[in-house]
């Protein structure tokens with residue numbers, strides 16, 4: 001492998017490998033003899049999820065007019081909530097009072113929460129700064145806060161806060177975002193109050209550079225995180241580049257941990273990426289990338 | 297269709313309509329309400345969610361104005377709107393207008409009545425109206441009527457409305473007997489004449505009582521356009537049997553939930569209802585800045601900040617899907633974030649609550665406790 005070992009510069013205080021995260025049970029039920037496709041049972045606190053799985057998105061704690069009863073009848077085992085939106089309205093304190101997002105929306109199965117910012121945001125080492133769409137106030141979202149909100153929401157799977165750049169961006173900014181995402185991962189791991197029942201996923205960054213992706217993979221897989229997401233790809237880039245990055249990622253990710261391909265919801269992409277060894281999918285488009293790219 | 301009255305107390309009629317629908321298999325308890333629809337579907341609800349309702353009104357109301365522009369499609373389909381829209385097994389009543397939708401006035405003539413579709417005005421002669429009814433194939437339908445008699449209408453205009461409506465009825469009846477598709481369907485004659493006496497509700501009820509006195513005992517009386525619980529009560533006392541259910545829909549549209557109590561049974565459950573109910577904790581009648589204008593004292597405005605951290609169901613003891621699964625705080629959140637699920641959940645609750653009110657009304661008539669029910673429903677007067 002060509003990538004060098006990541007070390008030093010700005011690394012967070014948390015040490016890889018010492019996280020208290022209990023292993024999350026992933027049982028590979030069947031493995032395709034030709035491709036990397038696999039069918040797994042992923043055991044999560046609220047129920048077992050059969051993968052490959054497509055996760056519907058409920059940004060504000062609801063699925064477009066569908067009741068949770070209907071969602072259950074449809075066989076949905078896990079759905080998505082947006083940390084950023086729910087953190088703003090109704091806010092983490094209220095959701096905590098309602099026994100978490102599960103209690104608030106009365107959903108008895110699993111939840112995955114992620115941070116997908118829609119407003120023009122600015123990234124510093126400290127965190128992501130953005131303007132509240134409700135009162136115009138400037139808000140700083142740190143990795144620690146993103147985890148604190150997700151701890152209040154009580155989601156079964158939480159996503160780290162990452163530094164995302166559009167896949168069309170090139171140059172030093174891509175590497176900076178990748179290295180910062182690693183440092184933020186350590187801060188997120190350290191901030192997680194409920195590692196036993198809330199599984200924190202790392203997000204692999206590195207743009208369309210194989211070398212940067214490899215570096216990120218090598219560093220992040222050193223951490224004892226229960227699962228991995230492949231981030232920074234939207235399906236909007238050249239298909240060849242996109243698939244190359246996906247297959248490179250799954251080649252280096254541990255077999256016994258779930259792989260979540262973020263923001264890729266097109267049917268064709270789904271089929272290909274299942275063959276490339278991804279287990280979990282959604283259809284949230286990474287809206288954070290465009291304004292960021294223009295701001296930087 | 298047969299009407300059996302089991303009790304008539306001070307003008308109120310408790311009874312049952314049997315032998316309804318083409319199969320004759322449905323029945324409807326009186327006083328009762330119809331199931332309101334738009335374009336033949338209950339607003340906000342799918343087949344799934346509709347059938348979570350514990351008691352569905354056996355008669356569904358559709359309005360001809362929403363279907364008029366689809367005449368050709370319906371004619372080509374040839375099996376009526378119930379099948380076309382995939383409606384559940386129900387008796388279908390087709391009214392002329394959807395009274396929950398405002399429409400311009402001043403277009404009716406001696407020969408025609410106008411309705412508005414999405415493509416604009418459609419002028420209906422009695423013949424065109426009956427052709428449409430033939431394509432829709434309802435089990436019940438109202439005759440063509442000139443209903444343009446607002447309280448401001450002159451006596452002369454009201455007189456004209458009456459004459460036109462009578463002419464329309466004669467034409468409709470004559471065409472009804474010649475129309476194969478409408479064989480077995482019941483036609484509801486329309487009594488027009490406007491609120492010529494007064495606009496005030498108590499006088500309107502006098503007027504309605506005057507009308508029902510002249511109507512045959514053995515036929516049902518349906519009143520369109522009245523839905524507020526206190527008015528329903530007054531109209532039942534004036535001899536009306538059937539109402540629409542556009543009221544719970546309108547309540548839903550303004551982000552409100554029906555919460556008036558109609559429980560007159562002195563059991564522990566009602567004590568809970570009273571304790572949790574809106575009347576006791578000063579929620580009703582309290583005006584806030586963002587109170588919807590049309591809001592009545594029978595509902596609560598869930599957009600109000602006070603519900604932000606209210607983890608109670610909309611109405612304690614309510615058996616609807618929403619109250620069994622969700623809390624006021626969640627409804628508040630859905631409304632504030634403009635989520636579609638708000639309409640679904642509110643519609644489920646409001647319909648359930650409204651149908652529950654009619655059940656309580658029938659129960660009160662049977663047990664001779666109508667006055668207790670009236671006091672219960674009007675108790676807001678002593679409140680906040």
Ligand SMILES: [Zn+2]
Pocket residue numbers: 610611614615616617618619620644645646648649
């Ligand atoms: Zn309810």
